[in-house]
Amino acid sequence: MRRARILFPMPLPEAFDYEVPDLEGDLFGDAPLGDVPLGEVRAENRRTSEGLAALAPGDFVRAELGRTERLGVVWSVDQVAGQNRPLKPVLDRLDAPPLPEVSRRFVTWVARYVCASPGAVLRMVLRAPDALEPSPVSHVLHAADEAVFKSTPAREAVLAAARARPGLSQADLARFAGVSAGVVAGLVKAGGLVTRAAMRDLPFEAPDPSRQGPTLSPDQAAAVRVVRAKLGEGGFTPILIDGVTGSGKTEVYFEAIADLLRAEPEAQILVLLPEIALTEAVIARFEARFGARPAGWHTDVPDAERRRVWREVIHGRARIVLGARSALFLPFANLRLVVVDEEHDTAYKQEEGVIYNGRDLAVMRAKMSGAGVILASATPALETLENARSGRYAHVRLAARPGAAVMPEIDLIDLRADPPDEGRWLSPRLIAAMQQTYKNADQTLLYLNRRGFAPLVLCRACGEKLKSPHAETWLTEHRYSGRLVCHLTGYSMPRPAACPHCHAEGALVSVGPGVERIADEVRVILPGARVEILSSDTASTPAMLRALIGDMEAGRIDVLVGTQMAAKGHNFPHLTLVGVVDADAGLKGGDLRAGERTWSLLSQVAGRAGRAEQPGRALVQTWDPDNPVFAALKDQDRDSFFALEADQRAALGQPPFGRLAALIVSAAGDPEVDAACALLGAAIPKTDGIDVFGPALPQISVLRGRHRRRFLVRADRGVDLSAFMATWRARTRLKGAARAVIDIDPQSFL
């Protein structure tokens, strides 16, 4: 008997066995047709052994799981002599291209690597409803070549419209012609219009690599030569394109894409971007360069478009796909190049469900296809720089283009020597610089990565700190809305008059600065100045963001107080001063990557100041000026900063010189989660080259009503960390609703 192992897109532990019926004719052929209603006959007719005879791995099939019929993918087919357990039959095979072999290998690899079930990973591959069905057909109208019918002005208008815009639906044609739908229907009946079936999901236009790109600067041209030589070697060729904002990284990888499409017109290219960077402006750049709109894949893509993109990708007809991290799981059959733009961005890390790092999986995905991979960033991750330094990745450096922004002079303000007034946050030196800038009619950007007015409200009478009811986080005061808000869960309440704990009236005080409080302070310092706030509260929609950015660009704002939303991607010609209000904020918390992230953010913020003709200045306020982050930042010496970081990490065996994983344990209450941790702690497999720390209380110790603990695991390079974690979890039988989630290569240590 033939047996098929079928993987279902759900978190089952493995593929399940089914029998492949090799009967001649209809599997259900015994039923007399006369007794079966017509609709069912049609459904049953599909279920013949016809498609099952040649069943092969990758085929999409339907089979019963439990008592519902589900879609699955054939993982293997083999012949078995004796089958002791009766198997359910494979019901039918879908008429669609098989899931490519490389996609299946990728699913298996990812599942093992991130310690998820293969079915859960397959579910990420099959995230396009109905993409396996043929494209829906709609009925569209064309003017008939020749027909005799009574002519009226309305009918002539319809015919003219149909000739100008062939292929519209009845309703659209009526609207376009400016007549009622009845006229169109009448004309169809009279023979003046013919109805044709049209596929609703149209293929993507092929990109045209022969179009002339922009003229490249000598630096860009040199970079293109290096990339071209490297990709020309063929096979898996990782490349880091490392260049400041405005150095033209995009043009460089555009040339790589054009080269590839000229050599292999059938090649498929995946360009990954952080979700928020997938703007219409970016898509338009691709369209302008290649004369065709790329396929897009991100959260906001509606179901119908998702279905179209998925189907075009599996058929190999979508050439350039521009997507967020989940686009990695699209069923490319002929993927030849993967670009990960802004590769350092933390948005590549998926933190829910199947936890993975999109950047790292992209590199593996390219490797599996023997494809090129380009990582691009103005502030590459330390891991990536280390790969470049060791020669695993080719390293292409792009200097700033002449005429582009000049990096500003960066000065530290030692807050110990130059403190702000009591209850204020801006030091006299920064204030003086702002006054001078305002007098010159130039702009200032103050950066503070804290929304709202104050990050903490506490009671002076009893010391109570106001916390969010469903998480162990402090409530942030938003003074403009008069509410206390939890930034983690979205919970909010009006600011109470009395302390909810001891009921003392008027004892609540706001502690620490947020952007709203800084803006208030600026209004006192610079009376009459136009002060605005840029945060997710004031720019909650793209339109609001565009309006604020527009005002800043046009010089209608004197001082912009912004969170990290203000840190990247804008060009403010009149901005000459950047003040970093609390540069130490990002360094607290003992996070492994704190220094790196602070560096990256500060250099982006500082890079906002000063454009072509006006030199800029950045003032960075810190209580800890001896921290090497700041010395290197002041000298704008990235290499020495990263060399220092790398030495520290190497000494401790931290990534990329060792590897990390976390085990997040959660349960209904503290006693339950402690019990689960005790069980897990007793079951740690003995392995050389692995250290297990914890369990520790995470910064967010209660999330969505679940109490949490966290084990951190450090492994030497060359140790199979995934296998260790999976074994550890599998050998522990947790009680009740306790859960243990594995996070391989954790990025955040909250």
Place this chain on the structure above:
DNA sequence: AGCACGCCGACT
């Protein structure tokens, strides 16, 4: 992930 079975509160 579904969908079942299985034990404790507000209704005809």
Place this chain on the structure above:
DNA sequence: GTCGGCGTGCTC
């Protein structure tokens, strides 16, 4: 006396 809440357990 039932209908139904969602807590755990199984699916080849």
